[in-house]
Amino acid sequence: MSVFAVIGSTNPNAIKDAIVKQYGANHYQFAENAWFVPDNGTSKTVADKLGITNGGIGALGVILKFDAYSGWASADAWKWLATQSGVLPNG
Secondary structure: OEEEEEEEOOOHHHHHHHHHHHHOOOOEEEEOOEEEEEEOOOHHHHHHHHOOHHHOOOOOEEEEEEOEEOOOOOHHHHHHHHOOOOOEEOO
């Protein structure tokens, strides 16, 4: 399964609500306007599921697919990412 970063540039509450509706507890909120979600589809599929495509939920944002991660963040972020088979640490 792939992991996607959802980054909102406007109306992060609408994006958060769409993520919770679509993915339930299976997501990680990285920042006020950024989340990680697992999905078998493409970045377009995720955007469609969330209603971001064509501004359907009244929010602007981008969906980025990634397969590796590195950096400095809270332990919770690393723990969530470690449970995802589609990404590699320190890639």
